[in-house]
Amino acid sequence: GAVVSQHPSWVICKSGTSVKIECRSLDFQATTMFWYRQFPKQSLMLMATSNEGSKATYEQGVEKDKFLINHASLTLSTLTVTSAHPEDSSFYICSASGWVPTDTQYFGPGTRLTVL
Amino acid sequence: AQSVTQLGSHVSVSEGALVLLRCNYSSSVPPYLFWYVQYPNQGLQLLLKYTSAATLVKGINGFEAEFKKSETSFHLTKPSAHMSDAAEYFCAVSEGTGGFKTIFGAGTRLFVKA
Numbered sequence: 641g642a643v644v645s646q647h648p649s650w651v652i653c654k655s656g657t658s659v660k661i662e663c664r665s666l667d668f669q670a671t672t673m674f675w676y677r678q679f680p681k682q683s684l685m686l687m688a689t690s691n692e693g694s695k696a697t698y699e700q701g702v703e704k705d706k707f708l709i710n711h712a713s714l715t716l717s718t719l720t721v722t723s724a725h726p727e728d729s730s731f732y733i734c735s736a737s738g739w740v741p742t743d744t745q746y747f748g749p750g751t752r753l754t755v756l
Numbered sequence: 757a758q759s760v761t762q763l764g765s766h767v768s769v770s771e772g773a774l775v776l777l778r779c780n781y782s783s784s785v786p787p788y789l790f791w792y793v794q795y796p797n798q799g800l801q802l803l804l805k806y807t808s809a810a811t812l813v814k815g816i817n818g819f820e821a822e823f824k825k826s827e828t829s830f831h832l833t834k835p836s837a838h839m840s841d842a843a844e845y846f847c848a849v850s851e852g853t854g855g856f857k858t859i860f861g862a863g864t865r866l867f868v869k870a
Contacts, residue, residue, distance in 0.1 A: 644799075646799075671855060672854065672855035674857070674858070682862070682863070683846060683860045683861060683862045683863050684800075684846070684860045685860075686857060686858070686859070689857060691855075731797075733799055733800070735800075737853075737854035737855050738854070739854070744802065744805070744853050744854055745802075745853075745854060745858065747792075747799040747800040747801070747802075748799050749798055749799040750797070750798065750799045752797065
């Protein structure tokens with residue numbers, strides 16, 4: 641089956657620093673990738689949609705200068721949280737989709753970000 | 757605009773009992789509907805999806821869901837709960853599969869008692 645990985649799985653950083661999270665589709669080409677944010681005991685909130693080679697489309701209320709998304713290849717998308725603050729602490733999940741193996745979204749295992 | 761409402765943030769059943777998790781949706785276009793399961797500190801796993809074919813959809817781990825357009829519902833059921841079914845379940849709606857934006861419900865935590 642299609643596998644999506646995220647790295648790192650857990651990261652702790654100091655307030656004011658930037659953190660990069662990687663999302664990779666391991667065995668398929670992901671034409672579209674999505675980034676979600678999940679607060680404890682809450683649902684997933686879509687942050688942005690990115691298509692390979694294009695600028696990401698951000699959801700209303702998501703600061704694009706703070707959450708930088710790059711989808712430079714068909715197997716890799718990155719989310720950079722710039723100048724992180726404690727309120728950015730959350731669980732970040734990516735998903736990826738492509739026409740093969742099936743037209744569906746495959747979710748990564750998530751990245752837990754804690755900002756001190 | 758699309759939205760999803762999951763009735764009941766927590767559901768508790770005994771092992772072997774019927775599992776029923778409720779989901780109602782709102783969509784201005786024919787919806788694609790999904791149920792996902794999430795275990796602690798993990799990503800989401802697709803249980804099943806409705807994509808305008810058969811209204812009764814069978815998924816993994818013995819789960820199934822029925823699309824009822826007249827009731828705008830997509831409830832998830834399993835005849836006999838197992839301890840390993842304890843997890844968070846999310847209903848979701850989209851305008852398509854794959855590259856379409858997906859809107860998630862608030863989630864329902866399923867507890868299974870021995």
